[in-house]
Amino acid sequence: MALVDVLIPTYRRKTGLAIVLTSLLGQTFRDFNVVVSSQADPDDDYLDDLEIEMLVRALRRHGHDVALHRHVPRRGQAEQRHFLLSQSTAPYVHYLDDDVILDPPVMQRMLDVIRAERCGFVGCAATGLHYLDDVRPHQQHIELWDGPVRPEPFTPDAIPYERHLVNNAANPLHLEERLCRGERTVRYKVAWVGGANVLYDRAKLLDVGGFSWWDRLPPNHSGEEVVAQFLLIRKYGGCGILPAGTYHLDLPTNVPDRTRNATELFGELIEEFNVHPTLGAPQALASSHSL
Numbered sequence: 001m002a003l004v005d006v007l008i009p010t011y012r013r014k015t016g017l018a019i020v021l022t023s024l025l026g027q028t029f030r031d032f033n034v035v036v037s038s039q040a041d042p043d044d045d046y047l048d049d050l051e052i053e054m055l056v057r058a059l060r061r062h063g064h065d066v067a068l069h070r071h072v073p074r075r076g077q078a079e080q081r082h083f084l085l086s087q088s089t090a091p092y093v094h095y096l097d098d099d100v101i102l103d104p105p106v107m108q109r110m111l112d113v114i115r116a117e118r119c120g121f122v123g124c125a126a127t128g129l130h131y132l133d134d135v136r137p138h139q140q141h142i143e144l145w146d147g148p149v150r151p152e153p154f155t156p157d158a159i160p161y162e163r164h165l166v167n168n169a170a171n172p173l174h175l176e177e178r179l180c181r182g183e184r185t186v187r188y189k190v191a192w193v194g195g196a197n198v199l200y201d202r203a204k205l206l207d208v209g210g211f212s213w214w215d216r217l218p219p220n221h222s223g224e225e226v227v228a229q230f231l232l233i234r235k236y237g238g239c240g241i242l243p244a245g246t247y248h249l250d251l252p253t254n255v256p257d258r259t260r261n262a263t264e265l266f267g268e269l270i271e272e273f274n275v276h277p278t279l280g281a282p283q284a285l286a287s288s289h290s291l
Contacts, residue, residue, distance in 0.1 A: 002065070003091060004032040004111065004199070007084035009077070010098040011039045014046040016249055017098045021055040024096075025062065029108035032094070033065040035087045039074045078214035078224035078262060081195075085210050088202060095225070097196040100126050103245030109185055110199040113241055117149040120204045120232030123193025124244035125167035132170050139165040140175055142291050143189040149237040151277035152189070156267040159230065163191040172244040179242060179291070186242040190233075195225030197246045204236050209273040213265055223261035230266050231275045 006024060010017045017036070024034065038047050046052060047068045056066045071083050085093060092114065094107065106124060114122045143163070154160060166175065166188070179186050208231035211224060232238050269275065 001089055002031050002033040004029075004094050004107070005088040005090040005092070006032050006034045006094045006096055007081075007088060008034065008036045008096050008098060009039070009080045009084060010036060011074070012044060013098040013251055014049060014052065016251055017046070018051045018055060019101055019249065020096055020098055021052070021059065023100070023102040024064075025055070025058055026104045027102065027107045028104050029111060030063070032107065033067075033090065034059060035067045035069070035084055037069045037071045037080060037084050037087075039072055039080060040070075042072075045070065074219060076214060076217055076219040076221050076224075078211045078217055078221065081224060082211035082214045085202070085205070091202060092199055093202045093205065094199045095195055095197075099249045099251045100196045101247045101249065102197065103243070106197070106245040107199075109241065109243070109245070113185065113187060113239070114199055114201060117187070117237070117239065119149040119201070119238050120208075120236035121193075121198055121200045121229060121238040123190065123198040123229075123238070123240050124246040125172045125193055125240060126196040126246040126248045127170050127173050127244065128248045128250060129170070130250065132173065134169055135174055136169060136171060139168055140171055142166050142175055142179075144291065145187040145189065145239060149187060149239045151233065151235055151237045153234045153277055154230075156270075160189075160191050163189060167193060167240065172242060176242045176244065187239045188242070190229075190238065190240045192226040192229040193240050196248070197244075198225065198229070200232070201236070204232060207273070208232055208235055208275050209269055213269060216265060217262055218260055221260040221262055223263045227262045227266050227269065230263065231269060231273070234270065235275050235277055
């Protein structure tokens with residue numbers, strides 16, 4: 001069993017999948033396996049195409065098990081993430097979307113932080129590289145963790161949504177240039193990190209329900225990774241880190257209809273899965289400083 005299972009949902013993005021798999025080949029961290037779940041239509045199935053086949057062969061040659069699944073029909077992103085999680089046996093699961101590029105040290109850096117902090121997740125926000133010249137100081141208010149990452153039991157009516165601004169556009173790269181000199185890794189408070197590149201403690205994710213509630217939503221929805229992270233932050237804590245080393249390919253979205261958002265389930269899931277900080281666990285609501 002590997003230490004990490006990399007879980008990749010894919011749909012109509014053969015080039016994106018090939019780039020993500022190539023990024024995995026270049027990682028300095030090596031103890032991982034890969035699970036790919038494709039929901040491509042039968043007449044647009046690309047898992048057997050030469051590009052993907054050769055990358056799978058290369059990963060296997062380097063000692064990584066690679067499982068390819070054709071998981072249809074499409075029932076929405078939450079169900080797709082639920083299916084991927086059901087295929088995993090590793091202590092950590094690393095969800096990677098099929099539209100990102102990773103710098104070589106990213107997986108090792110994320111794993112080092114989650115093992116040190118023992119929190120629910122560690123995320124790296126994906127930068128849109130075409131925003132490099134779009135500097136947004138008004139969106140770069142960042143709350144750094146001074147001490148250990150701890151639970152933050154915010155409620156459905158008191159979610160710190162403003163924290164998401166720090167992950168917009170090229171803000172992660174601009175902040176990294178200022179805060180991460182000398183190989184420093186910075187941990188910061190989040191409301192959530194977009195699901196493109198997030199490492200979870202699998203047992204903790206399952207403890208707060210995973211994505212088992214997928215059937216309460218229509219196939220067209222968004223926010224499934226957001227509500228999962230809300231729940232983990234409440235009970236176990238979670239953080240974003242810089243350097244993020246993660247870049248969007250800026251491919252068109254596969255979820256154009258975002259009328260329904262999984263965050264509407266937050267309140268009921270808190271009660272259903274008893275998502276409260278462990279008795280006696282410190283709550284670090286004041287253990288941060290802002291920049």
